[in-house]
Amino acid sequence: MSPAGPTSGEQGAYRLTVNRREHDVVDSWVGESLLYVLRNRLGYLGPKNACEQGECGSCSVLLDGRLVCGCLVLAASAAGQEVVTVEGLADAEGDLSDVQQAFVDEGAVQCGFCTPGLVVAVHDLLDRLPDPTELEIREAISGNLCRCTGYGRILTAVEAARQARLEASR
Numbered sequence: 001m002s003p004a005g006p007t008s009g010e011q012g013a014y015r016l017t018v019n020r021r022e023h024d025v026v027d028s029w030v031g032e033s034l035l036y037v038l039r040n041r042l043g044y045l046g047p048k049n050a051c052e053q054g055e056c057g058s059c060s061v062l063l064d065g066r067l068v069c070g071c072l073v074l075a076a077s078a079a080g081q082e083v084v085t086v087e088g089l090a091d092a093e094g095d096l097s098d099v100q101q102a103f104v105d106e107g108a109v110q111c112g113f114c115t116p117g118l119v120v121a122v123h124d125l126l127d128r129l130p131d132p133t134e135l136e137i138r139e140a141i142s143g144n145l146c147r148c149t150g151y152g153r154i155l156t157a158v159e160a161a162r163q164a165r166l167e168a169s170r
């Protein structure tokens with residue numbers, strides 16, 4: 001589903017940095033969300049749109065290192081900040097990140113709609129808190145709704161990513 005974009009009010013131009021690439025956004029309505037601009041103007045289809053109300057986490061991205069719902073952020077307000085989507089978590093050669101790989105290896109993906117937001121949220125967690133408890137993991141992903149998996153394999157994947165990252169840091 002594509003987020004609806006506003007079609008009235010003022011239009012403007014600004015520059016967004018997404019996954020280390022700069023983009024000029026032109027003729028953008030002032031009320032367009034970051035999610036709308038990422039998906040509909042810039043072609044980053046990783047962040048998903050489900051609720052557009054900050055309830056499901058499917059649109060999660062990092063904004064200057066903070067986890068945000070792209071549907072709740074005005075795109076123009078993100079100018080001058082670093083946006084990272086799920087696409088930007090792989091390395092320059094396209095190799096999956098540790099969290100992405102753990103989701104694949106542990107079968108934590110079914111329809112995949114929730115996966116980009118969850119992967120971004122787990123990166124945020126492990127970057128802030130390298131050795132979280134299970135409760136901290138559950139709290140960190142509580143804003144990301146998954147209708148398919150029952151969360152068991154997702155929790156297993158987060159645990160695998162946690163262990164892999166700890167071992168890599170030794």
Ligand code: FES
Nearest residue numbers: 052054055057071
């Ligand atoms: S689409 Fe943003 S939280 Fe659901």
Ligand code: FES
Nearest residue numbers: 111114146147148
């Ligand atoms: S895998 Fe389908 S919503 Fe989570």
